[in-house]
Amino acid sequence: MKKGFSWYKPWHGWIFLIPTLIGLFVFRIGPIIFAFFMSFTDWNIMLQPTWIGLDNYKELFTDPNFYQILLNTFEFSLIYVTGTMVFGLLLAVLVNSKIKGIKFFRTAYFTPVVTSAVAVGIIWSWILSPKYGLLNVILEKWFGVTPPSWLGDAKWALPTVAFVQTWKMMGYYMIIYLAGLQNIPSHLYEAARIDGASKFQSFWRITLPLLSPTTFFAFTIAIIDSFRNFEIIYTMTQGGPQYASTTLVYSVYVNAFVFYRMGYASAVAYVLLGVVGLITWINFLLKKYWVQRIY
Amino acid sequence: MKFVSNVFLYILLSAIAVIMVFPFLWMVINSFNSEENIFRIPPTLIPDKLFKKNMFENYVVVLRDYNFLRYALNSFIVATSAALGQIFTCSLAGFAFARMNFRGKNLIFSLLLMTMMVPVQVTIIPEFLLMMKLGWLDTFLPLIVPSFLVGSFGTFMYKEFFENVPKDLEDAAAIDGAGPFKMFFFVFFPLAKVQTVTLFIIAFMNNWNDLLRPVLYISSEKLMTITMALTQFQSEYEARWNYLLTGGVVAILPLLIVYMLLQRYVVEGMAHTGLKG
Numbered sequence: 001m002k003k004g005f006s007w008y009k010p011w012h013g014w015i016f017l018i019p020t021l022i023g024l025f026v027f028r029i030g031p032i033i034f035a036f037f038m039s040f041t042d043w044n045i046m047l048q049p050t051w052i053g054l055d056n057y058k059e060l061f062t063d064p065n066f067y068q069i070l071l072n073t074f075e076f077s078l079i080y081v082t083g084t085m086v087f088g089l090l091l092a093v094l095v096n097s098k099i100k101g102i103k104f105f106r107t108a109y110f111t112p113v114v115t116s117a118v119a120v121g122i123i124w125s126w127i128l129s130p131k132y133g134l135l136n137v138i139l140e141k142w143f144g145v146t147p148p149s150w151l152g153d154a155k156w157a158l159p160t161v162a163f164v165q166t167w168k169m170m171g172y173y174m175i176i177y178l179a180g181l182q183n184i185p186s187h188l189y190e191a192a193r194i195d196g197a198s199k200f201q202s203f204w205r206i207t208l209p210l211l212s213p214t215t216f217f218a219f220t221i222a223i224i225d226s227f228r229n230f231e232i233i234y235t236m237t238q239g240g241p242q243y244a245s246t247t248l249v250y251s252v253y254v255n256a257f258v259f260y261r262m263g264y265a266s267a268v269a270y271v272l273l274g275v276v277g278l279i280t281w282i283n284f285l286l287k288k289y290w291v292q293r294i295y
Numbered sequence: 296m297k298f299v300s301n302v303f304l305y306i307l308l309s310a311i312a313v314i315m316v317f318p319f320l321w322m323v324i325n326s327f328n329s330e331e332n333i334f335r336i337p338p339t340l341i342p343d344k345l346f347k348k349n350m351f352e353n354y355v356v357v358l359r360d361y362n363f364l365r366y367a368l369n370s371f372i373v374a375t376s377a378a379l380g381q382i383f384t385c386s387l388a389g390f391a392f393a394r395m396n397f398r399g400k401n402l403i404f405s406l407l408l409m410t411m412m413v414p415v416q417v418t419i420i421p422e423f424l425l426m427m428k429l430g431w432l433d434t435f436l437p438l439i440v441p442s443f444l445v446g447s448f449g450t451f452m453y454k455e456f457f458e459n460v461p462k463d464l465e466d467a468a469a470i471d472g473a474g475p476f477k478m479f480f481f482v483f484f485p486l487a488k489v490q491t492v493t494l495f496i497i498a499f500m501n502n503w504n505d506l507l508r509p510v511l512y513i514s515s516e517k518l519m520t521i522t523m524a525l526t527q528f529q530s531e532y533e534a535r536w537n538y539l540l541t542g543g544v545v546a547i548l549p550l551l552i553v554y555m556l557l558q559r560y561v562v563e564g565m566a567h568t569g570l571k572g
Contacts, residue, residue, distance in 0.1 A: 007469035007478055008395055016391035019384040023445025028410040031421035099301060108312040110562060114554045116504035118522040119543040123318045126536055132334050175562055227414050231506045235526055252416040257511055262420055269417045276414060
């Protein structure tokens with residue numbers, strides 16, 4: 001090809017980007033900036049907003065319920081991130097075995113991922129319901145224990161919902177880990193076996209270190225994903241009892257669209273953004289200490 | 296020894312499969328139960344309507360009397376339009392990012408990736424006010440337009456694919472006199488069939504399953520999507536578990552069929568590009 005000949009002009013690139021640019025600025029960057037300013041007002045849709053400075057944030061940080069909500073958010077994330085990472089890896093190791101019919105099991109484990117959180121929430125609400133639910137019937141009849149009312153008990157509601165969401169998404173992390181496992185060259189395992197390493201040793205010394213980029217990817221996604229819990233909470237507990245299963249994400253919804261406190265809800269949303277940003281940033285900072293470089 | 300460990304492995308794999316699939320099976324089983332039988336203690340594994348004359352009664356009631364056929368159609372319209380929009384927007388952008396050089400493109404691309412991490416709750420309040428100003432409340436538009444117009448993962452997927460198309464193809468088309476639009480629509484876009492199918496399925500699923508936007512924007516009964524209808528039904532008829540679970544089956548069955556048929560696209564696409572766009 002001759003140099004300098006080109007089938008496009010630089011401005012053509014911008015034409016191709018028009019829909020994306022509209023979407024990016026109107027539905028993402030614009031609202032992010034707008035929400036920031038809204039968080040300093042007392043807007044409630046009906047009346048003209050007035051600027052109230054830091055009042056929303058002051059109200060937030062003096063409200064004891066808010067600390068509970070913050071703690072709930074972390075608890076949900078902790079259960080979700082550890083659950084999906086640990087079980088995702090275990091499932092991946094299992095379905096990585098080369099035996100007949102393994103595809104069937106992969107398909108089965110991935111099924112909850114493609115279904116809607118609403119349907120999943122409904123199924124589990126039924127299974128977990130205090131009197132007629134299958135789980136409590138089994139626990140009572142077979143094991144003789146008196147189970148709690150999972151979703152009605154302030155102590156159990158949040159962990160139960162977090163568990164259901166973890167159950168739903170495990171298969172996704174399994175697939176991520178499976179791809180990582182299949183990228184590890186098999187000659188490494190052969191060499192280790194010849195050197196007399198046990199299966200456990202080669203998992204610990206070969207698999208885990210070589211898997212660390214995958215783990216990092218899965219971890220990053222799991223963190224972001226752990227804040228996407230609106231659907232499951234809305235379906236299973238509506239944030240209750242009291243505030244027992246309300247997370248930041250759910251609190252934004254309630255304040256904005258049940259109480260119509262748009263300004264206050266924007267402040268909650270900004271706390272949420274701060275939390276997500278901070279955790280993601282720390283995650284990237286710590287990356288160099290534990291993620292192996294692979295060429 | 297090998298045989299014993301394989302048997303053990305199969306038992307373990309099957310036990311986990313039961314944990315992952317049984318809840319859905321339990322829902323299907325209960326969708327064939329009458330209202331009396333569903334509250335029986337201990338629960339029966341064989342539903343009382345199974346293989347009887349009125350076997351599909353719950354489905355008839357839910358689809359016709361409770362309008363779920365309508366809601367499923369609404370979800371289908373919304374999810375299809377949003378998914379087609381994603382394909383249009385993301386393929387164009389992915390192509391520009393991959394094959395064209397112009398100033399500012401890296402900035403736009405990183406903005407696209409960065410905003411992907413922002414939870415929807417941060418942007419939804421201004422979005423709601425915008426939709427209100429536009430007079431779009433209680434229409435399908437707010438459910439379709441935001442995901443029609445921007446998609447990070449879709450763009451990323453097309454970009455990666457188009458980057459790996461050999462330069463020779465581009466040069467040959469350019470010598471034949473193809474301009475930028477011909478280049479995209481007749482040379483590059485037809486090559487990305489796998490990406491297009493993958494993005495369609497994933498975007499369709501995300502929009503079919505979405506709950507937040509329908510709950511905020513839809514107030515007329517006849518415009519409800521199926522996920523929203525399920526939650527409404529749940530709060531209105533708390534004890535009608537046989538119908539509610541039947542509605543649940545209706546809500547997930549289309550996706551399960553698509554998943555079973557096009558598994559390769561779904562699983563690989565999701566693993567490769569992440570969950571939501």
